[in-house]
Amino acid sequence: MLKRLWLWFGRLLGKFLLLLIVIGVGGWAIGAAYYGWKFSGPVASEEQIPADEASLTQAIIEDAVRVVEQHRDNTRVLRDAHAKAHGCLKAQVSVLSNLSSDLQHGVFSEPGKTWQAWVRLSNGNAYPQFDRARDARGMAIKLLDVPGEKLSKNPQHASEQDFVMFNHPTFFVRDVAEYKSNFSAQAEGKKVLAFFPSWDPRSWEIRHLIIALKTLSPAPESPIASTYNSIAPFKLGPLNIKYRVIPAPENCPYYELPEQNQDLPNFLRNALYQQLSLDRAPACFALQVQRQDPAYYMPIEDPSVEWDESISAFETVANIQLPAQDFDSREQNLFCDNLSFNPWHSLPEHQPIGGINRLRKAVYEAISAYRHDRNHATDNSGSSN
Template identity: 45%
Template sequence: DYKTAYVARGAHAKAHACVRAWFNVNHYIEPSLRHGIFVKPGQQYKSWIRFSNGHFDLSVSKDQKSDARGMAVKILEPPGEPLQVAANHVPTQDFLMTNSPVFFVRNIADYNALVAKPEALLGFIFSGWNPFQWRIAEMFLAKKTLTPPPVSLLAPQYYSITAYKLGPHNIKFSARPCPGQEINSVMDETDPDFLHNNLQQELEAGEACFEFMVQLQVPEKNMLIEDPTVEWMESDSPFIPLARITIPSQIFDTAEQMAFCENLSFAPWHALPDHRPIGQFNRIRQHVYPASSNYRHTHNQTRVPADIAW
């Protein structure tokens, strides 16, 4: 099914960058929220962040196309043993996010129908001749998810979409640009890699930052675990900042670092027990992500980097 001999990731195939970042836990955190990465207020972690386009096909990866955009955070030396560790990898805590608060597929059966022919989104929406079986709601959600590009990867708010644990709590997490952060980039209609190039220019000019936040499930509200098409409304449960992500000024645009980025493995189950993924999609991801990563690296004759320290 691939258009080249190279096997890319099954989703978020195009990486714009992998950048070094500090993940700084806030100095004050409500005691009931001190779990996992956040167990020690004021703790500072080194991390990698991978920014990406959502599409699975590298041949249609022009940044001007409507798509999801991803932000995946890999925290180094977490305080404990994760539920999964990638082959040839060191333990990390990964937080995977995209720039939409919802997914456009509500259950595993629909997801299987989509991935069977991922290039045929219209066929997934309008399946068969019976209008009552058409996935009209999913069509509007797909339109909300597959949006025109931002002018900068530092501009959107990113969301976990699916739910996780934070100790005893059910939560979703999110990263949003720090208040007052200015974005002066513009979209280059002629450059298929303008998001990559804009980010390099922005980080050569100075640092950037995001607030990392969690949103607690309120059981009596419409905040479902098993259906990621339902948005958890901030009016029902506001996001609570727990950490600040600081991306220092740096140069990431080298062949060596982009190759390193391509071979990194990110997965929701690279997670401490206190950040356990929950819900039907995360249960499937527990098995799909390592299998997909192993296949990709075996086919490409590459390995997940053993040394990711900086």
């Protein structure tokens, strides 16, 4: 009797598991077919600006101010994102000497040119936390002494060209409207509502939740070991492109970083200090661009979609070197805290495009001004300190 009961229960459990597998495979197939249809070209090669974007942007600025006030470090107002820096480093960005002529625009217009720069490496969270916590990681590059009129009219940034990237190829919202809903929920401490704003399943953003979870990745062994992406698109002269920075150790003398103690709260800074300051070993990257092909699904207005590398491969336009240096001093760390990075500190040839970039312009400028005013600080971003 007991044996028959167990056999019956086993058959029932087996059928139930088989049903779950069928439902799972079926759901995956339906989802793949749906997104294959939804994410098919062609797409626009020009920006498309929603009518309510300006009002949504103002509301996001107000939420961002709330966030920086929530995360104040004693009396200092921190960034609303990427608050914790691993270091600000002197760098050289050298344009390829054999760069293709159709990529020679803006700061890449002179093959072989080397720009002096600052590179800031950071964690993504708005509150400084232990490096071993799952988080996004960021790289911001500021080229110095760049001639020409800039998109930003702030005289403090008149000689700068900035690139802002982080270590995932896609963003977890599609546009400014979704960003407003998501960011507002997080600012109010209601993280569940960021991706599930109502009981209506049609409003759920499962795909974007998955992107967000992938973005919060384990820490690398060093900030130098990560690939960083612009996520949103930019102009490069007449082209629409995305940027990324990849490690290029082959361009530097061989170096192997000693194993780091990841229980230390700032082990990523320690890794930079070990390589650049103690072992005096430089680090190398390559700056690359990926061209939009509007015949395929490479949208300008939706940064949650990765542009297919099999259709448009990345092309190296410049090499980046972080030379051996001493960077971890109180004075330089304060200097680093007062730097402002904004993709709109830019030549017109590198104009940011797409809704998230338009949002960045307003939010970055507002929060930077608010932060420097509250901290009674001078923005040193043009300094060569």
